[in-house]
Amino acid sequence: MPVTTRRRLLRFGAAALPLVALGAALPTVARAATAPSGATLRMPAETDQHVRTFMAWPALSSVWSSHLGAVRRDIATVAHEISRYEPVVMLARPDQAADARYTCGSGAYYGIEVVEIANDDLWIRDFGPTFVVAPGAVAGVDTNFNGWGKTGTSYAQPYANDAAAAATLLGQYGIDRVRAPFVGEGGSLETDGAGTLLATVSSLVNGNRNPGMSQDQVEQGMKSVLGVDKVIWVPGLAGQDITDAHIDCLARFTAPGQVILDKPGPGVDSKWVAVYEETRRILQDATDAQGRRLAITELPGPDRRYIRGRGNDFLSSYTNYYTANGAVLVPQFGDGYADGVAYAILQAAYPGRNVVQLNIDNIASGGGGIHCATQSQPVVPPVA
Template sequence: MDTPATSRRSLLRYGAAALPVLALGTAALSTPAHAAPAPTAFRMPAEHDRHLRTFMAWPALASVWENRLTAVRTAVANVAYELSRYEPVVVLARPGQAADARYYCGSGGYYGIEVLEIPNDDLWIRDFGPTFVVAPGGAVAGVDTNFNGWGKSGTSYQQPFRNDAAAAATLLTEYGVQRIEASFVGEGGSLETDGQGTLLATVSSLVNSNRNPGMSQGQVEQALKASLGIEKVIWVPGLAGQDITDCHIDCLARFTTPGQVILDRPGPGTDPKWVAVYREAKQVLESATDAAGRRLRITELPAPDRRLIRGRGKEFLSSYTNYYTANGAVLVPQFGDSRADAVAAAILQAQYPDRTVVQLDIDAIAAGGGGIHCATQSQPAA
């Protein structure tokens, strides 16, 4: 049976030297969270834009994964291998665990896999790693979103995060990429953009006293716009307090292209509270317009039948929407509900006709409440 420590959710880019930060001075980098930060010339790109590499992280702690640590490491290595067929992959690992990570990951894949010795705690690099932004002149920077363990210190969901909290800054230094300290606290999984100025986010994961105490929704929105180069935020309610992330957007709704959104539709056997989250999100998205004034086109991505995947724990993340878009490929889970797996693959292939849909068994990762998107972070090509 999953414990809070081992279960994360129940719903559920440049190289050696970036150019100087544009239109962002030292004062903006140190602006207190409650103040209105200065805007930046950088913007957050879409995940479907071309990548220079993908970052992943090696799960470090037996205290978190208990007897599933070997299985989850094997699953992480398998995802890294499949990704390395399409783009370079860098896996962060504690220095004392780097040899094991290299052994598991091997040297397979066309582009290969590099293991980089940076201390970490867990595999969820989407949340604790840098969120990359780009500037019109080609500069790339990394936004450090001040990871605080999903704000769960002192709760039953608490797990070690000190190394994860420092990893973004260390990684950016390693690659000579400019670091921008965000004027809000959040995680990469709470941020979904079309690359053209529109951001999807849940109120529950960002306008929350466990991340941004004393900040109103309007203040958080201004911080997001300034730090990420966003013009418009489309807020969906989400649900606080029912999982460690407080309902991240990347398990719920994703942009496939500007103006086109994939919406996770809960499968049979889903807890009613998450069905309500889906319905609220659908209502918001159906009436929303993006930064360019376009109405959103919504494609629903049905989740598998929860009754067919019994025995995997109530925290098991059975969301196909937590897929990852790589160069030339879309990596998506398969859960063993053969009909739902096939439908998900067909829908995503139609959405990404120029990419290969690769379905992977990630049960060990999903049992911890996350997915392929949670376990990856892209560095954009300039």
């Protein structure tokens, strides 16, 4: 199986970044992204109320081979579950839209709308817009998706349609587009909504995305476009998966000052255990934008001997969950004990939400999870 895992026109920019570092394809002017009122646009917490969830219909048999149909059924299952809590919009190629509508079918409580926007794969967290808001305003940050920088490697897959999808989607919904002064993906950005961002060095300060840019330059670009005050960096691990170790499979905010940390289960390669151990050491010593120490809750992964999925690319991480309005959607992998522990931990971390466990083995075989396959559009905060 050849799965390659995985305001009026807003003023924006990163004037502090040298033009040579940005590259010809990126914005040449950079200032903080602001709303018409002058308020700074900020990336909200995923737990804030959503207008809708965006998803994408996997398009290419060249990526998923004979498993494409099964992957599509997993995507339809996730969409149906989310639609119990909020509307879902599914991007699909025009010639595949009818199939998407048929497979998603009827019975969705809030509805599943299929919009005809060309795409290549299902990972809309990475190629879709990352939303930022201010009182009375919303915009979408286009992070200049470049296929995870994997052109010319064994992970390479087509991404031209995915790279254009954020701009097309924002235009269709009449939402202003802000172009980031760096190359990255939504899965590399994790915020508490209160000024703190978690990120891995490996997925952003990497020559395959941002050649010539230092960690400080990437950080200043993220602060300017996402409205964050502090970035907590963890090393991650480059070159061992298609994302170069995105943060959303490793550490997530459940609330300001509170972090869920993925703890690899038995049978996981030792290099990922080392990533976990190093991340834990850093988070234990870190403070957030308000100066608080972080409370860390470990989320143990399943025993690889007892899960249904197989293969080195199979993502057996519960941490790649998605918070919808009133729900937390999380994978279950077939290790009954570990699935139960994950349920209990997430229910305690999100007491006001229903924890919904789903079999997404076909999606996970491509190295991703429910969070990778979703992107939330936040409700615009009211004007005081």
